[in-house]
Amino acid sequence: MPSKSFELKNSSSGLTTSLPVRAGTLGPEVLDIASLYKEQGVFTFDPAFGATASCESKITYIDGDAGVLLYRGYPVEQLAEKSSFMEVAYLLINAELPTARQLEAFSHSISRHTMINESLLRFFNGFYHSAHPMAMVSAVVASMSAFYHDSMDIHDPRHREIFSHRIIAKLPSIAAAAHKHSVGQPFIYPNNELDYCSNLLNMFFAVPCEHYEVDPVAAKALDLLFILHADHEQNASTSTVRLAGSTGANPYAAISAGVSALWGPAHGGANEAVLSMLEQIGSVENIPKYLAMAKDRSSYFRLMGFGHRVYKNFDPRAKIIRETCHEVLHKLGDENNPLFELALRLEEIALQDEYFVSRKLYPNVDFYSGIIYSALGIPRSMFTVMFAIARTVGWVAHWLEMVSDPAMRIGRPRQLYTGPTRRDYVSVALRRG
């Protein structure tokens, strides 16, 4: 029982409840309000979860004021510099960095699950060629629950492990199938001799009629972006996966719910929106006009790729991606990329503007990532799909953490009801107006 507590007194009834204060290993303490409704008959109200810890987790830690991001305790900067996406996936799922043998076995297992059922592949023919790839990916991932339902017992650790390897392995194949469907090219089967990101690029860009060599610069850049996107604690899509999964739903369906939640422009869809915005701004002279629109509350325009619920400082991922942009564009011979130059100027001007400074609005992970994806030849509508591939690792880690806890309960928020009070039905003939 925690020794610290918080006294909450109801000013009308005089009733006092002692709420236990729980401390994590890092970050603010939390008030355990589980007894509040039973003792005082009141709920707490926090519609966008700005001040609510929805669960206990050991996976990822963010200090938004200091701009710190740790995966299982390891700073994301160190992982970005020294690690690989496969190693980070192992770390997030298994809580520790792998030994060389564990990493080899994990990567081998992932590569053995890359093929998707031929029937599933035919699903894509049902989509119009202009269907947004996120819609296709979400639908096909949900359909995986139809292929792996009877064989999936969420209480069986081995079944959970197979699910986690299978979904991480198949997401690139599903994404590539969506891309090939959009451009009308034949699907390229996975090549298990290639590493995770090289295989993805091969499935994207190879065609059956000629030899295709994956550019190691592109594969390395993608691997880095995937490390940076792999997890971000209880964000909207991860919370969606947890909530859907808490019902005992098939985990493929829960991951599909996460893909859908990620799609929104306030979340993972921002990477696509940033590039459209930069093109819309067009040149440095137009920046003040668009900043004025972003500051105008009567306009829906926001500076995409700016601001974050948790970071009130630089998003550490954005810093790394900005540096990587310089390197990758240089290596690809695209150092004078006009959209990158415009983005740099936009950041500089916004960060001198009182509106952005006072609200602590900094570039987030999505501000620069689209510029790299674009330089790699990935179409804009696929940017959020790339994010989804990487974030699948985080969704899986959180689903596993939740489901392996014997105390798991269905997630079920309450509400402040402001609708009509009880009233009697009036038959249609007697209704006025």
Ligand code: ACO
């Ligand atoms: N442009 C202009 N103003 C902004 C922006 C922005 N990008 N972001 C926040 N603000 C303003 C708000 O209007 C608000 O101003 P006010 O205090 O005068 O009302 C203030 O800053 C606080 O913003 P909130 O909307 O309350 O912040 P919230 O935490 O709810 O939203 C979000 C965070 C959704 C990321 C928001 O900053 C945003 O819409 N950014 C643009 C979209 C984006 O880049 N999303 C990707 C986020 S990263 C990710 O999910 C992977």
